[in-house]
Every structure is written in structure tokens, then in C-alpha cells.
Amino acid sequence: MYPHMCGVRVENRFKKKGFGGGRSTPDRDLNLDLPVIGSLVYCEGSALDDAATEAGIFAYLNYLTPKSRREILELLVNGLKRLEYRGYDSAGVALDTPDGKGIAIVRKSGKVKALEDEILSKEEDLQFDQSTDCHVGIAHTRWATHGVPSEINSHPQRSDVDHSFVVVHNGIVTNYKDVKVFLQKKGYSFESDTDTEIIAKLIHHLYNKHPTYSFRELVEQVIQQLEGAFALAFKSKHFPGECVTTRRGSPLLVGIKAKTRLATDHVPILYSKDHRPHGRGEIPILARSDSTAEFQPLENAEVEYFFASDASAVIEHTNRVIFLEDDDVAAVKDGMLSIHRLRRSLDDSHSREIITLKMEIQQIMKGETADTLMALRYCKNRGALIVGITNTVGSSICRESHCGVHINAGPEIGVASTKAYTSQFISMVMFALVMSEDRISLQTRRNEILDGLHHLDEQIREVLKLDDEVSKLAKDLYQHKSLLIMGRGYNFATCMEGALKVKELTYMHSEGLMSGELKHGPLALVDKAMPVIMIVTRDPVYVKCMNALQQVTAREGRPIVICEKGDTETQSFASKTLEVPHTVDCLQGILTVIPMQLLSYHIAVLKGCNVDCPRNLAKSVTVE
Template identity: 40%
Template structure:
């Protein structure tokens, strides 16, 4: 979704060109989130002729298209007004934004920052959706405000101007502080948002707040300059002092890591005010203040955390695209995900799994009436791939002969239905980012119903990680490509380990459990082996480059593989593709089969193998154009009675086979996209983190 970045330097001299470069570079780190326009705001110093005092007048630049278009237009405009790029500032506040259109088409007037009016008294960048913007807009129009855009965001700076005008005397006496203005604005807003405010009326100050959308503060505090440069003081807590510092706001840690690893994950309802080199953290209670009167706030004391991320992780290295890099990082991401969690034991010790984030809650999970997996898109597919194994191993005191019931919920559908969630349930929330809007709303719903809530995310400190009772960090590493690859396979491995941990007290499954643990240890090597199919999948992509549609059939453990493989193809290559449960083939999909439509059938060796052989025969009988993914050495078994293209993959334990089987389809989607000339890392209309509903 939309990307937010802001930069404030305090007692650190920066020229205007450097400030622009920092803002542009921050936006470039957010490009992968998806966007269609961008904008920034910096200051112009105006010298008064009367008393030689100067004041700040914000300059706003907005442009449709990519960040390169914005940068080009900014430097052209700067040259046309003869603005000095070498002018230095010891204190300066700049804001920047990438927009993914929701209200209003991609155009400069709809881009951010949005303004309170021609004088730019208040400027706002926004990630999220204001659900009551129409009511606010009607009120502001009645009070003489004119709107220039179709966005919901424009009501925010205009509301700030309205609040300011009605609480100050109009003669420069600011009886209301900047933070008080923002509190009053927040009191009237409904919906999801992360906001940064900049104002010429409060120069050199920035205010950020959030409700439902991610936002972080980065703090880089500097000591005195030394002979070899500037040394960084490791900030352990938020303190007000006059030390030189650089402060950053961002909707994503990847825009911060090259500047600092000291960050504050801003919580819902928190307001962060940057002023005079200090950081004030205040808590806004929306429920207690929406009834009327001035907003109530309280000061908050919280320590900074340290980003577990390196600059090298956000670079492509020798790869052409992030998606390609992340496909090839899967052996390492799986190893990291399992490190320290698998205990192989010795000659006398049993093999086991240690999930530290769950150890105090395993008994409760085992006593649950059911486990409910909740996710969206790829995360939902990963949970679906793991469901059979969880059902197999998770027997409890209520199900003496069978496993614990495991149900699946797409987060948005659960919310639409207000589906049943009980206090005896264990609700598992799966999200790569930990900030997915629908999944977060579903988490709130489950907490209201007093279920035990477990988080499985790839982002430490994310909203889901903070608000669930317990959880497991995937440890897949930074994933920048919009199409999730390594996070998906690591999610499956985490949920396999979750099943092993839940069923750890089941003696009857010991042999099966030991085999799975051995399979997990060897899984990264098997993934390296299947990655050698890269050229074969590229050759296949060349044959499919002109096709308009693709079907993918799977069942059992690999029904999820069919869904996820089809999702990868459609989201990046823009080819229509559909994942189909093979058991449903005769209930409609068979009508589509002819000699032209390419069909992928996943038929690796598991309990459904003979059924998939039957599916292949029926597709052959209708002259289907088949691509079969099968286990090594099974070509003759899957392609009897007709011709087909076979892709052989290594055989592993059946519950781990989806990790292997998805990789050829990831490679196929990648090569199809590149061959068709599309941007593989920024698919049309899609964003990495869906942070608004």
C-alpha cells in the first residue's frame, strides 16, 4: 500500500540537495510496496524585509508515475525558480509519500502530501482509508473550504486548519500546540491511518500518529564530530536532549536500516511529536474522547528496539530481480527458520521440536476444541498446505482416536460473516508482514471472543506479533518482492514444526514424527536440488508465453500448491490461472479441457498419487495439454496413454512435499513475467503489504 517516509535533522547541517536525496532514497526503498504516484515537501526560507527574521514556507512537489518522474520534475521546477540546492539547514523537516490509488485516479492533484489550502499551512501524508471522509468533507465545505482532489486524505489537513483557526486568535498567538491540533483531528477520524503532519505554523516540527496502519520512528543520535567522521551513540530509550540527531519516520523498516537500527514500533493510538531535538510519545484514547470535549492524552515511556536486518538484505546483489533473489534464498531461509528449533537428540534422546514462543501455551493449545487458521492470500495457502499434518498429529483429550479439528478462514470472509470463534478455540493468524489489515481486524475479533491467539509472522515487532498471546517468528529474512516466495515455504515449515510440537506427547506417532524431523533437516538440500530446474522452467515459460490461461490441479497436501502456484502466475505474469482441487474436476472444470489449454497436474508420490494418475488419464482422454509435476523416477507412471511434459522433483516426506512442489511453479511464474515484459517486483495493481481493507 502507500509508503510514508519523513526526515528531520536537528543540529546536523544538511544542504537542500542532501535532504532531497535522503527523501528520494527513502521512497525508493518503499517502491516494492506498490504505488502509482509520489510526492515530497521541503522548506523554502523567506527573509523578512522588516526585521531580517526568516520563516519557512513549504514547497510541495507531486507527480504521477514513478519516483524517477518525481525527482526529474522536482529538479526541473527547482531550476525554474532558481532555488539554491546548496543552501544548508541545521534543522529541517521533510516528508515524502508513494501513493497507491484508492480514492481518485493517479494524478498530481490526488498525490500526497495533501494540503490545507494554497498557503500549505498544514500538510499530511497518509496510508490507510478514512471511512467518514464524506461527512467531514461536507462539514468543511459548509465552512468555506474548497477541495482540489478526490482523495479521502484531503479532509485531514483541512480539518487541522479548521481546528487551528477556531482555537487560535489569528494574530500569531498559538494557544494550541501542534500536538493538540493533531489530537483534535484524530478525534474526528474514523477508519485506518498512519499520518505524518508538517506545518508552516509549527516550523521544524513533525507529528506522526497511527491507527491500524504500520509506522516506525528511527532515531540516529550523534556525538560530537571526531577526526574520522561521526560516531553513533546507541540510543537505548527516548530522551529529550540537545544532541545532534537525525530522526526518521517510515511505514517500513527497509527505508530505515541504512540510516539506523534504533527504532520505535509506533502503537495504535500513539502520537509521536518531534520538536527541538526531542521526541515526545503520547497516547491518544479514541474511545474516551470521541464523545466530545478536548482529546485526552497521556505521556508514554518506551524503549527503542533494534532492527534485526542488514543493508545487504534490501539489495538485489547479483540477481536481476528481488523475486528471483528470494526464490534462490529459500535453502538459507528454511535453514534459518529451523535453526535452534529442531532437536535431533542422541542415541538415547528422542527427536523433538522447541518453539520458545509457544512453550508456555502448548498445553492450552492441546486442550482446544479446535484450531482455526486465519490468513489472506499466500499466507492462507500456506496454512492450508499444513492442515492435513496438523489434523494427523494433534490428537487431544477430546479427540482420543482422531486429530484436533482444524478449520480454515479467509480473514475478510470471517469478518463479513462474523463467523463463530469461541474461548475454547486456538486461533492462528498467519501473515508475512504481520500488518495485513483484514487479518488484524480478525485478530481483534478473536481477542474479543477470548480465543487463544497465536501469531505466525515474518516481522518482529509487527502488530500481529505484538497483539497475539504467543507466536512463532518465521525468520525467513527480509522479503521485498510483492509475490511472496521464501516466506511461503518458511510458513509451511513453521506450521509443520507447530504440528510436531502440539503432538509431542503422542507416543503412537513417534516413528512418523522422527521421519518428519529428519526430513526437515534435509529439506534445504532438497530445495537446492529442485532449484536446478530453473532453465527447464524457463524453457517451459517460452512455450506458454502467448497463452491466456493456465489450470493447476492438486489434491491432498498439494491442493494448496495448486492454489499458490496459480496465484503466483496470475499476480506477476498477468496470465489468468486457476488452482483447482482435483477431486472437483468432474464438477465443472472438465468442461474447459481441450487440446489448447495448458494444464499443470501435481502428482508426486503420496496417498493421493493413484487418484492423480486417474485424473491424468481422464485429461488425456480429452486431449488435454498436460504438464505433470511428479517425483523423480515416476515419469513412466504418470504419462501412460498420452503425451505430456514432465517435471521431476525430489521426493520428501508427504507433509513437506508442498515446499518442494511450489518451487518449479515459482520459477515458471518468474520467467513468464520477465519474458512477457512485465515488472516482476511490482505487479500491476498489487502491493506488498495490504494495510487497508
């Protein structure tokens, strides 16, 4: 059903010659002395799979599972490659030093390939062939929000020159300036421009002040001081073999791989201090054999944990995952996973389900948008029925909607979405058909649309034959600085989509305009030097679109018109035309958008732009 994943090559360059692969109120008992700043933000439901930044987190912990350092590095780098589609400008990894007493950090600005080469150059220092039974490695692809893309601003960020604590971060800490001032007063100096560095230094400050606290307790105290959206993964030389992760408003999941069968499919939630269900007092630290956690591999059993921003980096290793929720703190110690929360609310689940993903990697590559998710939650909180139309099983919209449609379009690694757009368009038309099937008065209209859907595939093939014409048109347009795209009715959405594709892929300014609004401003831009594309089809707004077309030609404009085959009247007003087959009006946008997508592609190629990964863009948009 799904095509093979294209656009991603995960090469094994790690063989013998390589390396194998608020108002934030501090806890009164802690006396943190931190300033009271803003208010904590709690997002209900699952991840803003995109309310933080477009970066990617991947961490790996092996317990009683012998792995060479070569294999660990291979696994970390390949995990980052699986997250490349999210968008990034630098990358880095952190792992134990060969003697096991410290942490080695390798960071590089640019692509994961550049990081891979940098790691290869350190083969002797990192001792690739050394084996270890218990190890934690963390990796990250960064999308710059605070500080320019550079090695010093890349993650993992460190607490000090001794790398006592290192952290990778997906998100934005909105109160980082206040925390930074606080830490500077405590004597800390900063080497980067990132908001992430304050997290590493804050946990170091807390460790120095409270050396008896567990790694997990330190992380809990840190996140109480942070505002914004984030996902975090921590590693420390003071807590070897331990990894602590947490999230608020940014996605994070835990993958579990064990040779023994998992005891149950749930991990219970543990609450800290006053918010624990069983009253006050210290949380008992249980041995593996005494653990009350649902995930209980047998004593001395091999287990591996994978922490990632989304399932694309985990699915090739295991299909057993836990999707963390806001303010969850997941900690692994002595090979045992526990999930903690600072506070308990009435609607809290008592456990986190271990989900079995019944999908392959090509189904998982996804892009999600923070504003869409915020709108979803706004409506859901007010009792609306949420229907999701998604291309990714397990995405935030898929998990948070009440029901929905999986469009099965397959993976789309390129940032600029094409087939997902088309598939969602058709899905919404089909949804409307289902909703209207009991309306006798609409049967004629429904039959027209159904007939149009039956012929759509052959009509799309016919439109694709315009590729040579579109390529010639691209040669006339690619040196222009701006492009206007006009339409009306159903085709206005096509204009917006076409303009977006031109902007994304070619870096050329373009605007999608409602042709009925020409006299409100856009007409002032029209002259013989301004390229104008107009979409004019024989639909209910045809006459109005023709009026707009004639206004453009009257101002010496030379419009390029996308019209229906044989429409000689429309062609008489155009300098050039691209003819598409006729179909029912509500499906015409499927056919008229294809020339715009092809045009964007050809202009981008002529300008030497990266079609799959345009500059400064990301597939997962996690910044609100």
C-alpha cells in the first residue's frame, strides 16, 4: 500500500573504516532563590507536535546490552537522519568518554553528514571498538531560534567545561533571560547565545546546592522554573547510566526494546511529594525486582530505551512506545523506566499506555503545525466533535481527534507538501459527499462529483503532460523578483497553494490574490513587467474572473492563464495558456494546482535551489 521511502538515504558509513553508525513558585523545601517569573503553562492533551521548535531529539540507553561505541554512534547518527525532514541547521551528539568518567560532545554546524564526518575524524579519541554494557547517548538536530547556526550554539549544551550535565532541547524557553540573569548573579558565565544553555547551568546550580537529590528530582526542579514549550533529554557524568527526559508542549516519546515480554501494557504514574496519591514523604527508590512500575524486564535482563521527538527515529528499532504527555518526567535508572508528574489533576490518567505501532517508517514521516493544534484544542475544550484528516497514524491530530480519516498518501520527505495536499483535498470532498447522501435534492450534484472522482486519475495524468510547457514557462519567469497568482471561488485556494509553493521552493516573492479584490490594491502592481498568473475555469464565478482578466490586460498586463481545454474566449485575453481538462467545479482545484507545483519545481531547479529542503523552512512547525 505504501511506496518505498524516497529522498532519504541512511548509509552505513560506520564499518571498519568508519565507526559502524508564570508564576513559577519554587518548591518551598528546596529554597531555590529563583525569581518568581510569569506563570506556568499547562497544555492539555498530547504534544503540540509542534509548539516548540522544529528541532529533533534522539537519545539511546542500553542496559546490560553489550554495544560497541561504534554501534552506539551509528545508532545516534542514524536516528538524527530519520529526523532530518523536520528541518535543522546544525547537529550534535554526546556520549561517555572511553574511560566512562566524563562526557564527550561532538557538534557541527550544517547537515548530519557534516557531523558524521566530524565523528569519523575523532575515531582514535572516541575508541569506536570499545564495548560497553550500560551507556547513555543523546543526539540533536537544531533549528536556530536563539543564536545563529554555529557549532557553539549547537546542542548538546553543557553546564560547564567539565560537562557535568548536558542537555538537548526542542522548544523555546520564554523566560530564559530572567533565569540567565539569576545564574549570572550566581557566578555563571555563558558561552552561547541559546536559551538551552541556561537549562544545563540551572541543573548544575541545583546539583551543587542539593547534591543528595536524584537526577530525576533535579530535572523536576528545573522544569518548575521554565516557561514556554520544550522537550528535554538530560545526561550527566554524576549519574552514569541514567537518562531523564521531560516535555511540555513539544513532542517526546519513549521506545522500549526488551528480549523478555513486557509484563503489562501500562506504566503507572508516580507523583512527587505532596501530590502523590498516598500522602507525604519521600518517594521510595525501589530495586528493579521490587519495582511497582508495569514495565519489569526480568532481573539482569537486557533492555534498550529510545527517546525521540517522533516515531520515525524509533520504529526501525522497536514498535513498543509510550507517548509522554505535558509535564511528564520519564527517568531510567538501573534499566528501570518510571514516569513521574509534579502535580495531579482530576483528569489525569493513572498510567501511560505502552502502544504497539502497527506501521512502518515510511508511514511516519510527518509535519505538523502548532496553530492547527491550538485551534483543535480550543474547539475540543468547548465540546466540539473533532474529525482529523491526517497522513500519519500516531500524529498529534490523530491522537487528539475523536475520529477521522487516514489518507494513506505515504511519506512526503520534502518540506513542500504536494500529494498530501491533493489527498486531503479529495478526502474533504468525499467527507462532504457522505454528509449529504441523505439529501434527495442534492443527488444530481452528488452524482456529478462522484463521476468527476472516477475520471480524476486519468485527468491528472493528462495534466502532467504539460510538464514540457511548464518548463519553458519557468525559463521566462525565473529571473523575475515577484509573481502574482489570481483566482476566485474554488480556485482561490489553488492560488494560495501555488503562491506558497513558489515562495517555499524558489525564494521568489509571490502572492495568491482573490481576483475580485483587484481594485482594492493589487491592480496597482500590474504592468507589462509584472508576471501575472490567473486561473479561470468554467465555473459559477467564470464571468467575474473574466472581468478581472480584462482589467489586467487593460493595464498592459500579460497574464498567463490556466484555463480549460478549448476555452477560446479565455485564451484570447492571455499571453500564454496552460490548458487543463474540464471537471466538476469543486474538483477543478486538483487539476489547476498541478501546473503551479510543476512551475515551482522548475523555477527552483533553474535557480539552483534545494527543492526538497528549502532554506529556513521545516516540515514540522513547532513555534507558535
